Amino acid sequence: MSDIEFAKPLQRIETPIPGLVVIELPVHGDSRGWFKENWQREKMTALGLDDFGPVQNNISFNDAVGTTRGIHAEPWDKFISVATGRIFGAWVDLREGPTFGTVFTTEIDPSRAIFVPRGVGNSYQTLTPDTAYAYLVNDHWSPDAEYANLNLADETVAIKWPIPLSEVEISDKDKAHPRLADVSSIPPRKTLVLGAGGQLGLALRARLGDAAHIDYATRADLDVTAPDIAQTRRWREYGTIINAAAYTAVDAAETAAGRTAAWQANAVAVTALARIAHENGITLVHVSSDYVFDGTAAGAYAEDAAFAPLGVYGQSKAAGDLAARTASRHYIVRTSWVIGEGRNFVRTMASLAERGIDPSVVSDQIGRLSFTDDIADAIVHLLETHAAYGTYNVTSAGTEHSWADIAREVFRLTGNDPARVNDVTTATYFANATTPVSPRPLNSVLELTKITATGFTPRDGGDALAAYLGG
Template sequence: MGGAAQLRVEGSPIQGLEVVSLPVHRDERGWFKENWQREKMVAAGLPDFRPVQNNVSFNGPRGTTRGLHAEPWDKYISVLSGEIFGVWVDLRPGHGFGSLFTAKMGEGEAVFVPRGVANAFQTLASNTVYSYLVTEHWTEAARLEYSYVNLADPDLDIPWPISLDEAIVSQADKEHPPLAQAKPVQPKKIAVLGGNGQLGRAFAQLAKSDERIALYTRAQTDLQSPGFAASLDLANCSHVVNAAAMTSVDRAQTPAGSAEAWQVNAVAVRQLAARCGELGVPLVHVSTDYVFDGAQREVDELHPIAPLGVYGQSKAAGEQAVLAHTGNYVVRTSWVIGQGNNFVSTMRRLADQGIAPRVVDDQVGRLTFASELARGIMHLLDTGSAPGIYHLQGGGEPASWYQVAREVFALCGHDPDAVQPVSTREYALDRPHLAPRPVNSTLDTAKLQATGFAPKPLSDLLDQFLGQNRVTS
């Protein structure tokens, strides 16, 4: 690796480890370089790295060798004087575990080292000065999360320019374990608020096979508590998913319900977004079709919001608070079906009890199963999709609540003609606190699908849900 004429970021065989070529301006006085310049480097392809600590290592003799250490944070390393032979080994769980990358570095190079990748170097010149910026403050507690690999591991067969027998190596580094015994560095957590809700329970299912997901119930994180955001410990979190909300649409029209809706869906969300912003943790906020007035048959992410009732208004305010901070996501959805009280479970219970319900036939949209909603959110995070607003809704043709009810009755082995159609106006005659609802709740999901997300067939999901969630009186 030689000096670079312009700033350039290139990948490596280790996922997320980026090699940076730095412009170095030289004259008879010496040289100058911008060792770290966030705006330019992010534009060139580095992650939006936000260091909080800068460490510098002076290495007197040639052949000084340090590592291999994997810390629970991201690092940006560079040489301020001299030259090194750098070594990196991936210690993150998965198919890349044990991957090796090496490179010589001078003043014109830097490397971004993602969390969980072990780092080592050997000085190739005397009086080498080595710098590294990190994204977490060092603490004694953090040392417990370190992982190590032996510099002389024969399985790695690192081509050290200077034999380790002749190099200067600390006794501690000599005693590190071989790769076969190295502790994998677990990824940061994805904190999911609202763990007892329909979406939270869907995330709980994913958590059985994904150790990153950490659920927080209302007992642990209550959005009605004034200081809840300040008490959140997000030091080891890569993202926060806000699946908590006040969703009682009709009660939100009452004085007490309105106060709760504004506190949970707007005020608390603003506090949460501010807290995440302070710590540089992206927030994924789940929103709703109720931010629209339903005048259009189908709406995309750019359609103007125009909520009809208090619930939609409070959710719209929450959206704006989240989007005020860069790097956040708003995921709008509708007609959520999961474990807990929902329309499909109610229709199933009424069908089994022989009750013929009256169901509105002039509100049209699509069901969204909580399992799909959780899967879609994880897809956005795992693919590194750009932050912003996304619509996530079940597939298939839009249908009215009446049509959905008929299908549930039929799938449960009951006569779908038992379901009676009724207009929203008629349904509301004896319900004074019934909230206004969008007539159309169909969301355009093309933006999400362009990221590679393929929704599962709605008919299969409905049939599976009814088979797994028999509701009794």
């Protein structure tokens, strides 16, 4: 008891290994012994630690001084502490990346703990007899998981063990671990992109590439509404799910079959994804729509504006947003008037212009285009900068326009006469429709202050349109 430092304030200490954090723990003692809060979720997360969701508590008891174990890296996080005794700990970054091979060492007693992120090799040597080494982990052991091990005596990392390794007991298994040059590093947690064949899915593939840890899936590859979705993958291996999948046939959603399909894809599927993300510590990125609003606001819609969807599509998207919010780590990226690869409004107007057709285009719906390349960039930005979780509007910046205004600009940029575009109201445009038509929000302008405050600068809509047509 005399070796424990009492009454230290709770604090975190950064280390040279990203994500490896030492925690100083307050220990309260008297003549009877001592007490500490070993893991206290509210206080620890207030320090900036992830709410890493431990599922198992393990204890290793070591009766002899010099017991040496490791160096083992697993694909899960650990929160390590000492219940009694004192250890010399050594941690080596065995993750892919620029910090591979970085070493950190320190001593730990009951007044100190350490958070070890997945892929960082963990080892220790006992400095007192009867040492109880405890650790919380946020996944269960699996023979199929990817592990990495490093030899305790590796010359490259050159750990300065207090007791020479030649004088301590080491298991044959630990003695057989490879040197650093031969270690199979731990890859990043996987990213799953859903809706990989759609406009945004294609932009995300272009942005993220085909690295081994990026999975792309269409609904044919993975049905997230299936009852056994939780068993279809080892979800703890995933760090991010980007849901770029949606039912977007706005008018067809007003039919009996379309209504069911819209709710399945836009609400039921998102509910399943949010549950999986919440239970497995995954960050869920979900793409929302201006259709969650009724378009009657006098100005731009902020992220926290009240939902008031007009049609089935908007209602199903609003339900999906509410479901996505139940994931503790989520980004809802709200867009409007999406333009990417494949059939879309801009391509249609360019085609009409070249074919000599003079279109009538609605002039009472106001908004900004959202280009899929920019949406993909914004999603990556939020993930890489670890921006605060929540909802972010992402569209082009600059002056808002009507669909008719944009059509005229498309004509101009393609060398055609903008005056060939005729204005028409939404009511007139759909007056003679023979199939169900969804009501449209007349104001789809989204406020961009929040995403800009994270350091992401949306492109001007006019510049983006010119670049899109020029490509």
